[in-house]
Amino acid sequence: MKQMDTEKLLMIPGPTMVPSxxxxxxxxxxxxxxxxxxxxxxxxxxxxxxxxxxxxxxxxxxxxxxxxxxxxxxxxxxxxxxxxxxxxxxxxxxxxxxxxxxxxxxxxxxxxxxxxxxxxxxxxxxxxxxxxxxxxxxxxxxxxxxxxxxxxxxxxxxxxxxxxxxxxxxxxxxxxxxxxxxxxxxxxxxxxxxxxxxxxxxxxxxxxxxxxxxxxxxxxxxxxxxxxxxxxxxxxxxxxxxxxxxxxxxxxxxxxxxxxxEGLENRFKRHDLLARATRAGLEAMGLELFAKERARSVTVTSAKYPEGIDDKKFRGLLAEKYNIRVAGGQSHLAGKIFRVGHMGSAKEYQVLGTLAAIELAFKELGYNAEGGVAAAKKVLSN
Ligand SMILES: Cc1ncc(COP(=O)(O)O)c(C=O)c1O
Structure with a gap:
């Protein structure tokens, strides 16, 4: 088989990380x-x-x-x-x-x-x-x-x-x-x-x-x-x-x-917690969430790109430099939003790591996004 990089963290909304x-x-x-x-x-x-x-x-x-x-x-x-x-x-x-x-x-x-x-x-x-x-x-x-x-x-x-x-x-x-x-x-x-x-x-x-x-x-x-x-x-x-x-x-x-x-109730709670942490992190970076507040998913979070951020460059940087994959927008939302999946076996450290990488990638592309990890940590420690 051709060698591939199979070590990337999948924070896309499926397929998700599969436990060994x-x-x-x-x-x-x-x-x-x-x-x-x-x-x-x-x-x-x-x-x-x-x-x-x-x-x-x-x-x-x-x-x-x-x-x-x-x-x-x-x-x-x-x-x-x-x-x-x-x-x-x-x-x-x-x-x-x-x-x-x-x-x-x-x-x-x-x-x-x-x-x-x-x-x-x-x-x-x-x-x-x-x-x-x-x-x-x-x-x-x-x-x-x-x-x-x-x-x-x-x-x-x-x-x-x-x-x-x-x-x-x-x-x-x-x-x-x-x-x-x-x-x-x-x-x-x-x-x-x-x-x-x-x-x-x-x-x-x-x-x-x-x-x-x-x-x-x-x-x-x-x-x-x-x-x-x-x-x-x-x-x-x-x-x-x-x-x-x-x-x-x-x-x-x-x-x-x-x-x-794990139990269904515990699983629902974990997904809800990770969703709240992700939303808080992205909003603290100054991003606008795409889904209306009354409709937000607990398994995937979508956010609009800040002015001037290129979807391909941003997700490319996340994947190549930080080894984390997030998803882009589909249909008419392509290039306008990105989506972070926090479902399946997703864990707190993976959400924190993803937010940290997003902050760094944005910074490299000229958008000053700070405070995302801190805001997520607050949600996770409550
Ligand atoms: C809500 C929803 N429905 C249907 C599909 C299609 O599933 P598949 O790609 O496994 O055919 C997806 C896949 O992303 C999905 O998220």
Missing amino acids: RVLNTMALPIIGHRTSDFGDLTGDTVDMMKKVFQTENDTYIITGSGTAVMDMAISNTLDKGDKVINITNGNFGERFYKISSVYKADTIKYEPEWGDLADPKKLRELLEENEGIKAVTVVHNETSTGAKNPIEDLGNVVKDFDAIYIVDTISSLGGDYVNVDKFNIDICVTGSQKCIAAPPGLAAITVGEKAWDVVSKTETKSFYLDLNAYKKSWDAKKETPYTPSVSLTYAMNEALEMVLE
């Missing part, structure tokens, strides 16, 4: 996927996943990235001409809209300002004005903006209608509070590489009764991502229909064990 305890499991020999051992491993992984989702609903682990389960959620529930409301206050909300469009659904966009949250009252109005909505899609934590949507309140609206409620928790599950059953989420999707701190490549989907009813009446449009095929194989033989990634399943199992060992 998790990485080491992938060195285990491959076992057959149609064996009782693998069935037991998958069963155990699904049981833990359900605890993290806080659901009794059917749950499947899919070999594919987060987008695969977004696609699965839409292709199994929407036919050509079916009405869907896509909440699109960021790049990943847009992705649900694009997927719905690929399957030729009749899409209605509800587009709150990027960086702000969706309003449940507005969603109720849309559902009342437009009869026969089959599904509502929303992203819990908009990784592209650093803002989050009030998925519990939105779920309380959708449950009063026939529409099913489809939620992307790809960059929140395991880091921020999600309770699939309490929030009335009919289909919930997540990925391995963010707050769960497993390597990229696996995803998970939960399917409730109301959603199964819709699936049973929807034409099958995907072969690989056919929910009925996953259900049939699991119910009959505790298997997946096609060959899953055995190594990634080892890793996901170990990562979920670590999530549950």
Whole structure:
């Protein structure tokens, strides 16, 4: 293999740093996927996943990235001409809209300002004005903006209608509070590489009764991502229909064990603390946070660049001189904001180190940013 620098600290909003305890499991020999051992491993992984989702609903682990389960959620529930409301206050909300469009659904966009949250009252109005909505899609934590949507309140609206409620928790599950059953989420999707701190490549989907009813009446449009095929194989033989990634399943199992060992409440508190420290640090440097105060994510923080700072130079300096990667903006926010991920296994010293490097990099580029580390330390020591 070509030599690469694999020692950089990932403070991007996924993939995140993977603990060596998790990485080491992938060195285990491959076992057959149609064996009782693998069935037991998958069963155990699904049981833990359900605890993290806080659901009794059917749950499947899919070999594919987060987008695969977004696609699965839409292709199994929407036919050509079916009405869907896509909440699109960021790049990943847009992705649900694009997927719905690929399957030729009749899409209605509800587009709150990027960086702000969706309003449940507005969603109720849309559902009342437009009869026969089959599904509502929303992203819990908009990784592209650093803002989050009030998925519990939105779920309380959708449950009063026939529409099913489809939620992307790809960059929140395991880091921020999600309770699939309490929030009335009919289909919930997540990925391995963010707050769960497993390597990229696996995803998970939960399917409730109301959603199964819709699936049973929807034409099958995907072969690989056919929910009925996953259900049939699991119910009959505790298997997946096609060959899953055995190594990634080892890793996901170990990562979920670590999530549950820490405890969901403790994990939410840690993410919240790191978010508050990061926000305080960046604001003390004189930066303006991109997400509105009422909508701020606990897993990723976005900030606007000060006048005259070049995105490529800034992130290049952070990566090359300080060995820390942060992310840039996406879509129309490219070059305008940067994003710091503090999710998964993120620790206090990593946030402090990142803020220190940001101060130094800004200084080198001519912007005097001081006091960020001190402000973060204050939050962390309270
Ligand atoms: C909220 C959200 N949804 C969907 C995705 C897409 O996931 P993937 O890149 O694993 O396909 C991402 C990835 O960053 C995300 O953050």
